[in-house]
Amino acid sequence: xxxxxxxxxxxxxxxxxxxxxxxxxxxxxxxxxxxxxxxxxxxxxxxxxxxxxxxxxxxxxxxxxxxxxxxxxxxxxxxxxxxxxxxxxxxxxxxxxxxxxxxxxxxxxxxxxxxxxxxxxxxxxxxxxxxxxxxxxxxxxxxxxxxxxxxxxxxxxxxxxxxxxxxxxxxxxxxxxxxxxxxxxxxxxxxxxxxxxxxxxxxxxxxxxxxxxxxxxxxxxxxxxxxxxxxxxxxxxxxxxxxxxxxxxxxxxxxxxxxxxxxxxxxxxxxxxxxxxxxxxxxxxxxxxxxxxxxxxxxxxxxxxxxxxxxxxxxxxxxxxxxxxxxxxxxxxxxxxxxxxxxxxxxxxxxxxxxxxxxxxxxxxxxxxxxxxxxxxxxxxxxxxxxxxxxxxxxxxxxxxxxxxxxxxxxxxxxxxxxxxxxxxxxxxxxxxxxxxxxxxxxxxxxxxxxxxxxxxxxxxxxxxxxxxxxxxxxxxxxxxxxxxxxxxxxx
Amino acid sequence: xxxxxxxxxxxxxxxxxxxxxxxxxxxxxxxxxxxxxxxxxxxxxxxxxxxxxxxxxxxxxxxxxxxxxxxxxxxxxxxxxxxxxxxxxxxxxxxxxxxxxxxxxxxxxxxxxxxxxxxxxxxxxxxxxxxxxxxxxxxxxxxxxxxxxxxxxxxxxxxxxxxxxxxxxxxxxx
Numbered sequence: 001x002x003x004x005x006x007x008x009x010x011x012x013x014x015x016x017x018x019x020x021x022x023x024x025x026x027x028x029x030x031x032x033x034x035x036x037x038x039x040x041x042x043x044x045x046x047x048x049x050x051x052x053x054x055x056x057x058x059x060x061x062x063x064x065x066x067x068x069x070x071x072x073x074x075x076x077x078x079x080x081x082x083x084x085x086x087x088x089x090x091x092x093x094x095x096x097x098x099x100x101x102x103x104x105x106x107x108x109x110x111x112x113x114x115x116x117x118x119x120x121x122x123x124x125x126x127x128x129x130x131x132x133x134x135x136x137x138x139x140x141x142x143x144x145x146x147x148x149x150x151x152x153x154x155x156x157x158x159x160x161x162x163x164x165x166x167x168x169x170x171x172x173x174x175x176x177x178x179x180x181x182x183x184x185x186x187x188x189x190x191x192x193x194x195x196x197x198x199x200x201x202x203x204x205x206x207x208x209x210x211x212x213x214x215x216x217x218x219x220x221x222x223x224x225x226x227x228x229x230x231x232x233x234x235x236x237x238x239x240x241x242x243x244x245x246x247x248x249x250x251x252x253x254x255x256x257x258x259x260x261x262x263x264x265x266x267x268x269x270x271x272x273x274x275x276x277x278x279x280x281x282x283x284x285x286x287x288x289x290x291x292x293x294x295x296x297x298x299x300x301x302x303x304x305x306x307x308x309x310x311x312x313x314x315x316x317x318x319x320x321x322x323x324x325x326x327x328x329x330x331x332x333x334x335x336x337x338x339x340x341x342x343x344x345x346x347x348x349x350x351x352x353x354x355x356x357x358x359x360x361x362x363x364x365x366x367x368x369x370x371x372x373x374x375x376x377x378x379x380x381x382x383x384x385x386x387x388x389x390x391x392x393x394x395x396x397x398x399x400x401x402x403x404x405x406x407x408x409x410x411x412x413x414x415x416x417x418x419x420x421x422x423x424x425x426x427x428x429x430x431x432x433x434x435x436x437x438x439x440x441x442x443x444x445x446x447x448x449x450x451x452x453x454x455x456x457x458x459x460x461x462x463x464x465x466x467x468x469x470x471x472x473x474x475x476x477x478x479x480x481x482x483x484x485x486x487x488x489x490x491x492x
Numbered sequence: 493x494x495x496x497x498x499x500x501x502x503x504x505x506x507x508x509x510x511x512x513x514x515x516x517x518x519x520x521x522x523x524x525x526x527x528x529x530x531x532x533x534x535x536x537x538x539x540x541x542x543x544x545x546x547x548x549x550x551x552x553x554x555x556x557x558x559x560x561x562x563x564x565x566x567x568x569x570x571x572x573x574x575x576x577x578x579x580x581x582x583x584x585x586x587x588x589x590x591x592x593x594x595x596x597x598x599x600x601x602x603x604x605x606x607x608x609x610x611x612x613x614x615x616x617x618x619x620x621x622x623x624x625x626x627x628x629x630x631x632x633x634x635x636x637x638x639x640x641x642x643x644x645x646x647x648x649x650x651x652x653x654x655x656x657x658x659x660x661x662x663x664x665x666x
Binding site for chain 1: 565568569571573574579581582583606616618627630631632634635636637638639
């Protein structure tokens with residue numbers, strides 16, 4: 001269980017800290033995760049808002065009014081004199097645990113916003129936001145590490161690492177070992193690529209899993225991860241993953257509250273909740289989310305094919321916008337996979353002709369898939385105070401991810417704040433797609449980003465198109481981040 | 493690379509990082525601020541005796557003023573704790589530097605704890621300023637006092653030097 005506590009006393013030099021230490025010791029001994037904010041004379045070290053959002057219960061062991069009490073709205077709360085925490089910390093922890101299970105002592109008049117539409121819309125919105133951010137922050141290392149490895153794979157091994165030696169992700173992985181050659185840069189590139197792919201494949205599952213974890217603690221992990229994996233399988237992308245995470249988390253939390261006999265109580269978090277929450281989440285993801293996502297992708301693919309025979313710059317514009325919309329989700333894939341299919345057919349039928357629309361649209365798609373991470377990386381540099389520390393760190397990796405046509409590098413920004421970031425990535429990608437097709441840039445390569453610039457037709461204009469789109473993404477994000485949004489998220 | 497959620501901003505309380513800007517050689521207590529002669533007295537007399545030790549080494553400037561502050565805090569809420577400890581304390585303008593005077597009493601002094609008299613009495617004095625770094629030493633000491641074995645070490649220490657070392661070591665060790 002996650003416990004957050006605040007301690008304070010009149011003079012702020014002794015009891016505040018004894019209470020904090022006693023609570024930490026008692027909570028650890030009982031196997032709980034605790035953070036204590038000491039509001040004493042030597043200054044309060046604030047507990048991270050994200051931890052508070054994911055906490056199951058708050059303990060106020062205090063003599064002075066709790067400063068910043070509104071941060072704990074929506075969490076079951078237990079109040080006690082500071083001496084109770086010093087003298088009987090175990091009893092206070094036990095009280096908190098039972099309050100968490102029953103929904104709270106002092107917050108009984110103020111139910112958790114998740115269970116009903118509470119009068120405090122602000123705090124319930126904030127709670128959802130915090131959970132989303134928690135999920136995103138766990139996802140970022142997967143994106144950064146995996147994305148950088150994939151990019152390094154292309155840099156080291158060249159354009160063909162993704163299909164070197166006939167390896168594919170499902171059946172032929174052993175081929176990697178069989179083809180080992182110490183001096184072969186393609187082999188090393190392929191190794192980096194596949195390791196990166198493995199880390200990258202956790203992107204959406206980790207997002208969903210840790211959103212659910214932030215809501216329901218450990219019982220939420222299994223349904224969250226499973227739902228996230230299914231979101232990937234059905235092509236629902238990170239937006240599907242967010243849905244899976246919230247679905248799994250609230251389901252798990254809700255099932256946790258169902259009273260069972262004492263005999264079954266201990267099985268609840270380990271077996272019963274994961275079991276039922278997972279089967280329900282999974283079923284809903286395959287049907288309610290999966291069926292429309294698949295339908296959408298098919299319909300969009302047909303639309304893209306039809307468009308390709310129309311005005312070229314319009315097709316470039318629209319496909320670019322699609323690339324920036326869900327950054328690897330069904331809309332993005334409908335554009336990029338259709339373009340890849342187009343160049344594959346064209347290459348099979350004839351030799352490379354840079355005037356073929358599919359090669360031009362491929363270059364437009366690739367460019368439009370590069371501008372979102374680059375634009376967001378730029379935004380974290382120019383507009384620091386609107387991004388969390390985690391986001392700014394991710395921004396550093398996003399330069400390389402964007403340059404390598406790993407559009408997913410922008411997902412952490414979009415997942416944390418979809419309504420403000422998606423318009424920015426769509427606008428920038430649309431501009432890149434428009435310009436790239438206007439300049440008649442062409443690409444016979446389906447992947448590789450800046451590392452395959454050597455095979456791209458009109459390479460300088462292609463780079464210009466990407467720079468322009470990235471700049472527009474950054475500019476739009478700077479505007480949208482200022483609409484109804486508090487700055488200084490966590491200036492660390 | 494990327495930041496992980498829940499990275500704990502607060503360093504471990506025992507970590508030396510918790511003590512920025514503490515002048516070296518600035519210790520909480522001295523062997524001469526430890527006494528074992530608190531016999532057959534009440535808590536106010538015990539506080540007075542410990543405060544006198546602080547005055548003797550020049551850590552308190554104005555004994556009556558300091559005693560008024562300390563007793564006022566004590567009377568507001570008794571500072572006896574379970575396990576035979578009492579921590580009378582206050583912030584006072586009469587205090588020069590954060591200091592602790594230690595009384596060890598086999599007979600015990602009643603400080604209002606529910607489980608009996610205190611055998612270890614720590615008079616904690618903090619200056620009345622906003623000097624956070626100095627106050628953190630006291631915070632660290634307070635955290636140590638929750639640990640049973642630390643209290644037992646203090647009570648069973650063989651010399652006043654050892655008591656002073658334990659107290660001063662508790663707030664700086666890593």
